[in-house]
């Protein structure tokens with residue numbers, strides 16, 4: 235099945251694909267939706283055409299998926315880490331083999347350029363490979379106690395975990411959540427965003443083909459209602475969530491009712507600080523990477539670009555020149571660097587932020603307009619030209635709120651102390667960046683920024699070996715890196731007496 239869906243991708247081009255297969259998956263197979271009445275159309279962002287229908291799962295379906303996950307968990311959790319690793323490595327191999335077709339499907343559903351989607355798919359198999367490598371290394375401690383007694387700790391899985399994803403990295407988010415979950419011996423029920431339902435089920439088929447027990451990785455489709463069913467279900471031990479701050483708060487609240495663990499990967503409004511002693515060319519490239527990947531719809535984007543006043547004129551000239559040259563258009567073309575935004579409402583929201591910024595006194599240096607490509611197929615697509623705003627101040631809406639579109643706000647600064655204070659003046663804390671050639675300054679700034687990640691002399695690289703996650707209202711818990719094993723497992727202490735019981739009674 236995975237093969238047949240993906241094989242049809244070879245000939246697929248923008249504006250031609252219609253997805254008809256069922257998009258739910260549990261018990262080791264695709265499952266027909268029970269209620270077709272609540273169907274929601276899913277759009278191809280580059281054309282505005284309907285790609286498929288998304289049928290939200292109701293309580294019975296969610297319950298079935300969770301029960302199927304639980305029965306798989308009972309088998310999977312008893313395997314040795316090395317046995318789990320072998321299956322996961324096979325899944326990674328299959329993804330690598332089919333990377334081009336998976337990436338194409340992702341592009342058609344998400345609107346990002348194929349050059350980026352290929353990287354996302356590569357990151358996905360690397361994530362599974364990385365956690366496969368760690369599965370056999372899960373271990374506890376041995377602790378000696380008086381009188382020959384001792385204790386040891388065991389790192390055990392949590393059970394059935396629920397994953398809820400955003401639409402900007404649909405396949406990658408599903409692997410960032412499933413790979414560490416499965417490595418630790420858990421099962422996962424994953425709910426993708428209702429706007430990007432088509433690739434998570436491909437991952438489910440690949441895991442099955444690789445040899446996981448039926449039910450180990452399941453996909454339930456739906457929006458807020460289906461998500462809340464997962465957060466309330468008594469058999470779910472943990473919710474791992476990627477999305478906005480308001481939804482994250484609700485997820486935490488719902489999960490509290492049955493004391494589920496939660497990981498929250500939320501939004502951001504990250505600062506990128508460019509000092510006058512930077513390597514100029516790299517700083518400009520860094521600012522572009524910090525703002526325009528995936529049409530600016532990236533949680534850790536450095537959208538507040540603080541530039542030291544002395545180099546402001548050159549910086550603006552160069553960053554605007556390069557931004558104007560970004561090729562926008564058919565996301566399946568190799569030459570395209572900016573595709574379509576996820577939806578019409580998202581496009582309108584982003585354009586609304588630009589309008590508001592102008593009203594508040596910001597100057598548009600380039601872009602910020604709807605973009606209509608010359609190719610007639612793309613006339614109904616959700617494209618806009620990447621935008622740079624100058625003359626910004628810290629109190630403007632465009633500087634305070636997460637826009638989640640291709641809009642960079644540039645802010646001048648004079649001193650290090652001043653810029654750190656302004657950079658930290660936000661409720662978010664996902665990422666940050668600094669460009670300077672002064673190594674002591676670079677590390678001092680990194681230490682003082684209130685964010686889960688600080689990039690020094692680069693931006694928006696996220697290798698799987700490195701933990702990723704937020705400070706403040708950008709969330710808590712981590713994805714990637716060894717530490718994530720702790721968020722998908724629990725510690726059992728076993729105490730062993732070697733002598734007689736000393737009773738006080």
Ligand SMILES: NC(=O)c1ccc[n+]([C@@H]2O[C@H](COP(=O)([O-])OP(=O)(O)OC[C@H]3O[C@@H](n4cnc5c(N)ncnc54)[C@H](O)[C@@H]3O)[C@@H](O)[C@H]2O)c1
Nearest residue numbers: 399400401426427457458461462477478481499500501533
């Ligand atoms: N920190 C990260 O790793 C990261 C990565 C990607 C995106 N994001 C953030 O995600 C946001 C954009 O994604 P979005 O628009 O899909 O976010 P969203 O919060 O609207 O939705 C995220 C997911 O939550 C589900 N959901 C919505 N209401 C729910 C409810 N009441 N109960 C349970 N589930 C519910 C949605 O169906 C979707 O699957 C941005 O804020 C972005 O910064 C964060």
